[in-house]
Amino acid sequence: MDLFISLVLTGIGNGAVYASVALALVLIFRTTGLLNLAQGEMALFSTYFAWKLTSLGLPIIPAIAITVVASMVAGAVIERFLIRPVDGPGKSPLNVLIVMLGLFLALNALAQLIFSTDAEPMPKPWPTVGSPGDPTGRDAIIEVLGARVSWSTIALVIALLVECLLLYVLFQKTKIGLMLRAVAANPESARLVGIRASTMLMLGWALAAGLGALAGSLVAAEQRSVNPGLMALVLVYAFAAAALGGFDSPVGAVVGGMIVAIAEALTVGYVDALSGIALAVPFALILLVLLVRPTGLFGRKVVERV
Amino acid sequence: MSSSDAPARAKTAGGGGGRITRTQLRIGVGVIVAVAALYAPYYYGPAINQDLSRAVYFAIAAMGLNLLTGFNGQISIGHGAFFGVGAFTTAILMDTHDLMFELTIPLAALTAAVLGVLVGIPALRVRGLYLALVTLGLAVLFPFVGLKYIEGNGGTALVRPDRDGFNSLITFLDNDQWRYLESLVVAVVLFLVAWNLTRSRIGRAMVAVRDQEVAASTVGVHLARVKVGVFALSAAYAGVAGALSVMVDGAADATDPVLAFRNSIEFLVAVVIGGTATIAGPAVGALILILLRRETDGLIEGKEVLSPAIFGGALIAMIFVLPEGVVGGLSRLARRVLPDREGGSAASPLGPAPSAAMTNEADEPPTKEHS
């Protein structure tokens, strides 16, 4: 099979993952103006939770559904009790950063203590081919015009599209979405027209936590296991994706995720000199894009007033 | 915004009427701290002394970051890379060129500063969180580049110069003691440099750029020069810290990809828990951070896995209790107990003027410019 096509397909699979996590980052950024450093570890904790449910006998799809809902509740709780007391006008955003770092460290350690310190096999919520001794089965493969496409790639892309659609409907077609946008655009004015900004912030965190939980479960399923280091590099790539696309743009997150992942896969395949440090390419790309457009590909330009 | 009259007040230092009480307090605290800092290495054993030395070099890096973030409003999550570059410069020069340790310090500062300029130039255009992200990329990449290209001991990305190269002039002290004192001397020098700088014209320009960039440029502040200059200086501080770390820890190391990133974040943590935009904050923050890590390590026997959670929890608790950082919180307390209308900008290493700048900082948070 053509190397180029295979690499692009690998990139698309990874890109869907980065994009999902980047979407969660963008959601929180839009409602609170903060980058959630703990997003990855929140997702990791949720993913271990989903794994635990499956290990207790629940099928994977309901397990993920329950996890997403539980994570949304947890996300709202985190916002209410850990973030809100240190966030807000007149308070340094660096303090929030420290709280997020604390969460980052704590959630990883707690996941290890409560669930497992080891890599645990994660069932796949898409068609697989089972064989004896294989805890999760392998991804079913379909041939498209001579290219082998793995079901994991297809499922990850579908999940991403569904996420995008839901977010679009939520933000553009519902009243809650309108309020969310209003708070993001101008918290003061939103308060004046009677929108409770605090509720909207909790909702933003809840949505992000839910998205993260879904993304984490799918990454784990794709990699066959949930392990304490699952989200470490994924989060870095998601940051890269969000920066490339513009922190306040969901479309940017998706496009950014795809570009970052495909660029990386092609680098691995074609540029031997960067073997082992292909990570340099996405960041070089970001730097280039930001030099031309300082708020990312799809980010809004902020007019500064004196 | 409350903004730039704070530094202006800082300039008029020590002029006010209440200066007797406040200034005395500051000098008193300063003397106590100085005595404690100098006596500590004789009191403690090697292990604690090593941690104290670590706190000192950590404080240097945090001081540099504070110049950039606290006073100039540029956020960097990439100082772990400058720190690493400084460390490797020193370690490699000592290991393969048999250079004396002290001579490598300025060279480490220089290499880090050059890299700082390279990052500072794009930072002219890329700002706020986007800048943070670019620097994050630097921090994440650094160890991978090190792992691939550095052929240190046993082929690893770890360079450990022969300890003999560290033979000191101060022969009447033990290794851990003079390492600490030497770090302390370097730190005091750099502290005085930073202190004077923040109170100089350049310092005011830095703060002006942070608070009102456009306004600053219209009144003749050369934006590019200030921003790139601060970036380079800040990187140089991190580079010196890296150089000292080779003396204190014995090696420059890039084998652990999590570490450069962790350093980057922890420099920022030291700045914040000490007190952003306070000149003594980073030192206090660094000390607290190092001691906290020491104390939380393996705190619960039989539950070692949990140690990072205890550390993380402690950080969160600190921010909840002292949102302005330790120095920020203490100077607020001092202001309340010893009222001083004149805005107490009298100079002292401990309770610096910029508590005023601190509040100001909170009003005009550097990261929020896009929200």
Place this chain on the structure above:
Amino acid sequence: MNRSVNRGLLALLATLLLVTSACTSRDEDSSESTGGEGEGGSAEGIETEDCLTDPASEIEGDTIKLVSSYPQSGLTAAFAEIARGWAAYFDQVNADGGVEIAGNTYQIEFEDADDEYNPQQTASNIEELVGQEGTDAFAAFSVVGTANNLNVRSFLDERCVPNLLAATGSPAWGNPEFPWTIGSSLTPYTLEAHAFADYLEENQPDAQVAMLRQADDFGDAYEQGFRNAIEGTDIELVAVEEYPVAATDVGAQITSLANSGADAFFNGGTLLACPSGLTAAQSEGWEATTWVSGTCISKTLMGIAGAAGDDVISLTNLKDPQNPKYAEDEAMVAFMEAVEQYRPNFKGRELDLENGIVGYGWTQADLLIQSMEAAEAPTRLAIMEAVRNMDGLESGLLIEGVSISTSGEEDPYMGETFSLIQYDAAEQYFEELGELIDLEGQTRELTPDELIAG
């Protein structure tokens, strides 16, 4: 005004500095006096003239204190399972009365610290546990990680404190400049590469090989070792891809390797990169004779690979606890019972007796205790020499017929006899393949010099 405050402060600092350093000094009772008085070189080769402590002085009291540093929290905390194994073994030795050295009996005391796999932390842990004077502990034992051991090597060497059974397969432990550091029964990485080359030569003599390796010294040992091994054969290394340390997904690397047309695959991935490499190869539909790193043969990692790991080859010298053949094995049963009895809880981790590295830790402790018992005197020098001159030691969990020998400076390597093993995915264990391979004494010869001298 400011300027004068500045000057005043500087003057104050300077005065204080001088005063304090002049009148207080801790160095009356410091280490300097203890230096330099070694026994002046032993017959067997360890030079002791420059030792900061006297390695020939006998242990005082009736305990021997061992110290270690390894990850107990963070992303690599799973390595703590090694320590569960050795801790249980030492507990058992103590319960049975202790270890006898030259007529005296000693209890084993041990203390460890968490380094999160960070070499700088390892160094400060070990320096603190051993003490600057080298007197707070008898020896360091089973420190995990190559860079981690490299970072304590010179400190321990200067003090002539043994660094015993370092838990890594780097060939650097044969460096004659550091006689106080010695590796463990893990097969050196370069021998692994040789074993695969030999296997291919026998079964697939014109193999085209693709290699996945980590972008660091560990990967370098595999690549150099393999290139060295295929010299003069018809085997060709057609593609090499590096992956960054800590990566858990190597899909793109495998896509590239699979397209090289290679019919053999050296999977030098460790931790999760290893199963990721196997499953990605499976997704690519790449059929190749596959070798996995000896660091990848754990139940956890191969369990994740599942059917993608079917038929892969590797090597080991330890009995696989999942192999039904050993279910009734006397030593295996005794080992499991002891671990369950003494260390059911360890560092907040659940007990999993089928995790092979617990048995590895247990075996290292056994090798150390046997060496101690063979030592001529209860001294650091004698015990170091005993470990450096193991004479065909056997241990319950070593595969039948494997014995461990070392021979001073010439051959400090232990894991030189081993069995090839092949994974049976359906049954989830490694089957031993054919006869034992005996490369006793050959590591130095089969390893490029620069990998040893590092």
